[in-house]
Amino acid sequence: MEEHQLGRDLAPRVATGITAVVLCGFFGIASTYILAARPGPTMVAGAFALLLATLSVQLLHSFARPLVASLRPKRVTLVAQTALTYAPFSFLGKAWLGMPGFLAASTLLLLPAALAWPAFALEVVATDLIELKMGTTLPDVAYTTVATILTALVVYGLSRLSELVAEVHRSRAELARLAIAQERLRFARDLHDLLGYSLSAITLKCELTYRLVPKQPERAQEELTEILQTARQALTDVRAVTRGYRDMSLSAEAATAESMLSTLGVQTAVRLNCGPLPTAADTVLATVLREGLTNMLRHSKAEALEIEAHREGDVVRLSVVNDGVGRIGRIPGAGLTPGSGITNLTVRVEELRGRLHAGVRADGLFALVAEVRLDAAESCARAGRTEPQECPG
Template identity: 55%
Template structure:
């Protein structure tokens, strides 16, 4: 009878998923030379949207999972109850990321600024950043809600990656038919600006301006300010106008690209997230009984999460390159 090392099957499953994910990257590169205008232009637009969705959704979630796993790994020997709480947050984040993957795969992703604000509060607390979160409860048009939630996610991701923040303030205000989201943090001497493609803020600028809004990112000393301002009156009509402008002949090519992306997203990246969630469920109950083994399991989850995050960024980059005009710099 063959004995399987704990975690061996799961690691093999992850390896299989990542091999298939590499296949998606190869497919994207090969498809760079696909259909001529106008269908080619529409497919290019879809690929760029896929890149943004991968970066905005999974980049944030996996960064949060890594942060909390690192904290749980340090806490396990001396404070197992708190380590369990951090792992519970990892589970919540992982399950939400899985839901996001499946929603994006269906093509109807909607995000809530209020939900993101609560998630931000928990993440900042775990990172030992003093947080003041004041986000209004009044409902927003779906397009505005999704874009502002995305701005908040990306702003927090950049803050955690590029600053040594001790304080963060997140607020929303309404003035007439305008809503404004502000994220301000200290310790931001290395924060990237909106034109830095590695920071992702250029993607946010594109999303905000499509709805007739503005995005501003600047430093004031060691403080970094990110402000998104959107009109409420135009929301809900821009998407309909864009849909009317689409010509029927391009739809089969766009639909095929969406179906291919949906399948690959759910089967490959969804599989990696499922593995992370299952491993966290197992180690959550292990922490009080066997801290040393729990640390080994958490270290394995960290390895999986970092590898999956690297793959997400690589695939997003390849979608951007596949969608870029020929001769353009990426």
């Protein structure tokens, strides 16, 4: 579980790390301007203390905006960064020209858009005026203007990107949680709908049979026969719910997957060229597809998915291929450590004289491939059954 959690958190951590490295790099460049001015030891110590204070405030703005928003008075840190940006010009001069870009980035991050962009422009102009007052030539002022704008936009963009990556991963985790909750609700609903009537009928008939035994034994025997039939149907219904065998459709599952994954930003290509299928084969392949999608959402970070099914004679081959990099257990025959989901799928596919393979292909994509034989599925149809384990061999 900890390894899975680490995998899910990797992208936000990488985005945050890259942003932090870029911020520190920009501040490192700013420190070279201070050293190039060759101030005295006391001035260097004071300048680096101001630099670290400014970096701390900028990291707070880039990575802890909810915390900043909770501070009172509001935007006190932005006021502090403004003072740290412009006050040192009085004794550091041009050596401090790298700082206004960070203030402009913080302005874009913390202020509403209607205020942020005018304030951004004002800060750029103020920096130019300060530089002109120090006797800088126009070409140097133009260079500083471009550098200030680029620094602000890069810091702003990376900070927002880190937030968006974290938000996308939180949303994805929430969608997966909702999918699991929905499946639990479906299980509870199906169990209630399937067994509620059967158990009530069994209870009533048992009470009736209890009263009929002394006086009408033949009628009681008829009731017992009906009770037995109802109990067998209830057992079949329980198996249907717990194993997911409720006349599932591969085409319906693929359509549902394509619709759901589009909301997650996963590119999905569906190609089903297998025609109508016997109920048993349709249900098994739909179950394979559902389990494959569940594993992909829970254990990988896929961005593209391909669902393809085609028929070759009496064999239907379904492949579910994605570019995720999550951990997938190995199954027998593929050299993988079996997980319960893959193991269950293997059993179901083999009951239709088929085979299941899961693993990473040579091109680096993960593939779940199931093949089932239609003649085995058709034997189920001839027997009037849909569950493979109840079909004739």
